[in-house]
Amino acid sequence: MKQQAPPISHVQDIPRVRTKKKNRKIIQNWQLYLFILPTVLYFIIFKYIPMYGIQIAFKDYVPSLGFAGSEWVGFDHFIRFFNSYYFWDLIKNTLGISVYELAVGFPLPIILALLLNEVKDSAYKRTVQTVTYAPHFISVVVIAGMIIAFLSPTTGIINSFIQLLGFEPIPFMSDPKWFKTVYVFSGVWQSTGWGTIIYLSALSGVDPQQHEAAIIDGATRLQRILYINIPTIIPTMTILLIMNLGNIMAMGFEKILLLQNPLNKSASNVIATFVYEAGLLDAQYSFAAAIGLFNAVINAILLITVNHIAKKTSETSLW
Amino acid sequence: MDLNKINETKADKVFMGFVYVALTFALLIVLYPLIYIISASISDPAAVNSGEMWLWPKDITFEGYRIILQNDAIWRGYMMTIFYTVFGTFINLIFTLPTAYALSRKDFYGRRFFTLMFVLTMFIDGGLIPTYLVVRNLGLIDTVWAMVLPNAVALWNIIITRVFFQSTIPRGLEEAATIDGASNFKLFVKIIIPLSAPIIAVMALFYGVGHWNSYFNALIYLADRSLYPLQLVLREILVLQEMSSNSVSMTGGMAEFIHSQQQLAAIIKYGVMIVSTLPIIVVYPFLQKYFVKGVMIGSIKE
Structure with a gap:
């Protein structure tokens, strides 16, 4: 028994020493907690309290009663939303715009990056980069203004060209058929250049010796792109694809809101703009919060599913 | 990478030709609307709206900028x-x-x-x-x-x-x-x-x-x-007024009012795009360098 005593006391000592060390660290660095305090308060007030407030999706929110005091109504708002006549239109528009955007907008930066990567650093290459990055910094309001001005059936330059070619002017902004295309291709114009940066940085990691060896073996440029460069950027592509798919129900809603008008609404009415309208214009807070929550849940499920599939098939995943 | 030059095959030369054509195409597609806006902002609105002005300024006028500089809402928003x-x-x-x-x-x-x-x-x-x-x-x-x-x-x-x-x-x-x-x-x-x-x-x-x-x-x-930032003022000029020209016509004095509003919007719309983006254009060289670095750090770390 006596022989066992020392080890026990020794074992007990470790946590005590650790606690002491930890306390010393906390006391010594107390000012660091002041450093982080404003940000912690910010996250509590503007992120965690709204998270707590999401309960109004299951309640009838009355401003005077607050988040907690309002009465529970269960899934009433969700049921009302699912049974509404616009439910399937919203889903169809939301998914339609996102899938279209992904199909066109995802491959283009990859292609542009692969092409840019073939050109040696030169004034020409830098010009292409400087110019194609620039639209990224134009505000969404100006972008919307440009779209509306350029596509006007009477005064827009695009329709001037269309008429020059002998066709009838196209009412892009008032014909619902055109809405998705206008949205997607204006996005391509604005973000393709900027989207190349992340791929160019991945491509700069390719070992030059691999290319040298391939050249000696007689591989053409195209072959080297296909068998060296593209495999190098596949992990980056996978990560971005997962993130895009996880965001498929939450697209650039600020631009849609600006481009939306009564005539194209049958195509431009998406979940996010509907939440804005129902919640902030019509003050149906609980109903709008419920729709927002539904959208967020679908997004989360998509993200988890896609990440899971990616993990299983390619060994690249977000977590 | 001098090996590139030595071993360049005919297929490679054709391919590089294609690369330069594609990049030039991308360059022009992005550049054209930007040049158009600058030209349109100093051209006679009639020439702009008719499509006569399509690349370089035509019938140069600074009327648009004069109106913008006199507009209280834009100043205040700025x-x-x-x-x-x-x-x-x-x-x-x-x-x-x-x-x-x-x-x-x-x-x-x-x-x-x-x-x-x-x-x-x-x-x-x-x-x-x-x-x-x-x-x-x-x-x-x-x-x-x-x-x-x-x-x-x-x-x-x-x-x-x-x-x-x-x-x-x-x-x-x-x-x-x-x-x-x-x-x-x-x-x-x-x-x-x-x-x-x-x-x-x-x-x-x-x-x-x-x-x-x-x-x-x-x-x-x-x-x-009175608290509106520039972007909200722009939204009224660029998005909401243009919208009224697309929707159904109104009658009487209202129609005239809207017409004059439209004329005004037509004169100043390209100018306000420039004026509102000017500070960004001025800092763009710094932006490009630093933002690219920021994207890189982000991509390495996460």
Whole structure:
């Protein structure tokens, strides 16, 4: 028994020493907690309290009663939303715009990056980069203004060209058929250049010796792109694809809101703009919060599913 | 890579020809609308609207700019946007730099907890309506604080700044300062900040551009026109008035009023695009360099 005593006391000592060390660290660095305090308060007030407030999706929110005091109504708002006549239109528009955007907008930066990567650093290459990055910094309001001005059936330059070619002017902004295309291709114009940066940085990691060896073996440029460069950027592509798919129900809603008008609404009415309208214009807070929550849940499920599939098939995943 | 030249086959030459054609195409597609806007802003609106002016300015007039410079709403919006950008960016830096510094310190007990607390909000989020209600309950609606506090800090920028501190501030420096009896506050203000000019510049640009270009917070939190930032004024000129020309016609005096409004909008719309984007154009060379770096850091770290 006596022989066992020392080890026990020794074992007990470790946590005590650790606690002491930890306390010393906390006391010594107390000012660091002041450093982080404003940000912690910010996250509590503007992120965690709204998270707590999401309960109004299951309640009838009355401003005077607050988040907690309002009465529970269960899934009433969700049921009302699912049974509404616009439910399937919203889903169809939301998914339609996102899938279209992904199909066109995802491959283009990859292609542009692969092409840019073939050109040696030169004034020409830098010009292409400087110019194609620039639209990224134009505000969404100006972008919307440009779209509306350029596509006007009477005064827009695009329709001037269309008429020059002998066709009838196209009412892009008032014909619902055109809405998705206008949205997607204006996005391509604005973000393709900027989207190349992340791929160019991945491509700069390719070992030059691999290319040298391939050249000696007689591989053409195209072959080297296909068998060296593209495999190098596949992990980056996978990560971005997962993130895009996880965001498929939450697209650039600020631009849609600006481009939306009564005539194209049958195509431009998406979940996010509907939440804005129902919640902030019509003050149906609980109903709008419920729709927002539904959208967020679908997004989360998509993200988890896609990440899971990616993990299983390619060994690249977000977590 | 001289091997490239030596072993260049005919197929490679054709391929490189295709690469240059494709890149030039991309260049022109992006460049054309930008040149068009500049030309249109100093051309006679009649020539612009008829499609006669399609590349270089025609019947040059500065009438549009004259009207813009005389417009009170645009001036006021400009002033408010400058204020929101400067004040908002200042608040952003006050929040971001100390937080990122604390999180960069390995001896800061609780850094994992705080990081988790912040990162979690990337995945779970209260959404538009609850956030709006919180801002309203705090009494921020129709105050300048609504333009500043709900975006006081961005997680992504904290992460980038933390990476900067971790990779550039030598560990020995902090230990030496502590042994000398300097407090963390003194250390941060006297030593860390002077060493951090590059990241401060990057963060000021990141946040600054965000403030300059944003319109949505102003749209939902501000009803008082005297507080409108430039982007909301632009929205009225570029989006709402143009819309009225697309919708059904009105009768009598109203139609005339709208017509004159449209004429006005037609004269100034390209000019306001330039005027509102001017500050961004001026800082663009810095933006490009630093933003590219920011994207790179982000891609390495996450």
